[in-house]
Amino acid sequence: MKEIRVKLKERSYAIHIQSTLLDEAGALARQALGNNAHQAIILSNATVAALYGKRLQRSFTDAGFRVQRFLIGDGERYKNLQTAEALYKFLIEQQVERADVVVALGGGVVGDVAGFVAATYLRGIRFVQIPTTLLAQIDSSVGGKTGVNHALGKNLIGAFHQPALVVIDPETLRSLPPRERHAGLHEAIKYGVIKDRRLFQRIARDLDLLNGCDSEALAQLIARCCEIKARVVEQDEREGDLRRILNFGHTVGHALEAVTHYRRFLHGEAVGQGMRVAARIAERAGLLAADERQHLDEVVLRVGRLPTTKNLALRDIMKAMQRDKKAAAGRLAFVLPVTIGRVVIKTDLPLPLIRSSIKETLL
Numbered sequence: 298m299k300e301i302r303v304k305l306k307e308r309s310y311a312i313h314i315q316s317t318l319l320d321e322a323g324a325l326a327r328q329a330l331g332n333n334a335h336q337a338i339i340l341s342n343a344t345v346a347a348l349y350g351k352r353l354q355r356s357f358t359d360a361g362f363r364v365q366r367f368l369i370g371d372g373e374r375y376k377n378l379q380t381a382e383a384l385y386k387f388l389i390e391q392q393v394e395r396a397d398v399v400v401a402l403g404g405g406v407v408g409d410v411a412g413f414v415a416a417t418y419l420r421g422i423r424f425v426q427i428p429t430t431l432l433a434q435i436d437s438s439v440g441g442k443t444g445v446n447h448a449l450g451k452n453l454i455g456a457f458h459q460p461a462l463v464v465i466d467p468e469t470l471r472s473l474p475p476r477e478r479h480a481g482l483h484e485a486i487k488y489g490v491i492k493d494r495r496l497f498q499r500i501a502r503d504l505d506l507l508n509g510c511d512s513e514a515l516a517q518l519i520a521r522c523c524e525i526k527a528r529v530v531e532q533d534e535r536e537g538d539l540r541r542i543l544n545f546g547h548t549v550g551h552a553l554e555a556v557t558h559y560r561r562f563l564h565g566e567a568v569g570q571g572m573r574v575a576a577r578i579a580e581r582a583g584l585l586a587a588d589e590r591q592h593l594d595e596v597v598l599r600v601g602r603l604p605t606t607k608n609l610a611l612r613d614i615m616k617a618m619q620r621d622k623k624a625a626a627g628r629l630a631f632v633l634p635v636t637i638g639r640v641v642i643k644t645d646l647p648l649p650l651i652r653s654s655i656k657e658t659l660l
């Protein structure tokens with residue numbers, strides 16, 4: 298079993314990664330939470346619960362928890378305050394106490410809602426992440442960002458609340474639709490580009506194995522990505538500075554999601570396109586060698602087919618980025634690779650350079 302520790306003083310926790318670990322999640326939770334946790338509320342959706350709910354429930358029951366299940370709707374549109382409110386009501390009705398635990402079984406949507414409710418119910422109770430999408434296993438389950446969407450924007454309501462434990466079973470990815478797996482692989486490529494050239498090369502080499510759900514290849518990939526995220530979060534838990542490098546590919550990625558009303562791209566797919574644009578900007582700005590840019594481009598495109606961007610308007614993409622920039626002190630911030638494995642953050646790029654790079658890459 299691979300174990301990675303996220304060291305954040307009294308908020309430290311372990312990430313465990315291994316095939317069939319789902320069956321041991323209860324025992325691991327018991328170890329992490331101690332004997333004063335009596336109730337475990339498993340939060341999931343119907344899709345994931347049908348696949349893994351029973352096994353997880355058994356494992357928690359065997360570890361001495363009184364287990365209840367609460368299912369939310371499947372999809373980003375259920376990541377909202379109404380869903381959170383329904384869960385608060387359930388927790389109150391079940392008399393869930395401070396020492397009890399919420400267990401998130403599912404992708405990033407389930408994890409974000411579970412974490413947010415756990416952060417706020419009774420001023421904070423513990424929660425365990427059992428992520429079942431590749432994106433959640435390498436990204437959203439680690440780091441303590443939790444939250445829900447508001448009608449006026451994504452992830453606007455939230456809290457930092459670290460999980461008490463993360464249990465990752467790569468076997469659960471076998472049932473994941475290929476498109477979701479590809480989206481996760483784009484986020485994995487992101488880690489390679491920002492911090493680890495060898496990881497990037499391994500993804501390029503093992504792409505077929507990863508796409509074919511080879512458990513060992515996936516476990517290794519997940520472990521390395523979690524390790525990178527853990528080290529970044531340890532140094533910058535609340536995204537003061539360093540954590541911003543995790544946004545590589547996201548400046549344009551977010552804009553692509555927004556201009557297509559979150560209907561065309563999975564998040565990871567938009568990040569894939571965003572990374573291609575960022576690399577093009579870096580090349581044109583003289584920061585990245587042409588062959589490095591081409592290599593990145595080739596690997597991103599080899600992961601799987603990306604939704605088309607051809608019919609989008611440059612003006613709309615630019616506008617969407619400008620709207621996003623308000624959140625970043627009025628400047629467009631780009632994370633740019635200087636080589637595969639190292640990035641810098643630039644906030645003073647000329648707009649024509651950005652425009653022409655988007656045009657050349659996407660339109």
Ligand SMILES: NC(=O)c1ccc[n+]([C@@H]2O[C@H](COP(=O)([O-])OP(=O)(O)OC[C@H]3O[C@@H](n4cnc5c(N)ncnc54)[C@H](O)[C@@H]3O)[C@@H](O)[C@H]2O)c1
Binds near residue numbers: 437438440
């Ligand atoms: N908190 C963070 O740091 C952070 C980071 C990145 C993304 N996010 C959030 O994560 C969310 C996206 O997460 P996601 O990509 O996991 O999407 P998701 O949670 O919607 O899951 C994608 C789909 O896969 C299904 N699914 C999940 N596991 C499955 C399995 N093993 N087999 C078959 N189907 C399965 C789900 O039911 C869903 O339909 C977004 O809301 C995003 O804002 C949060």
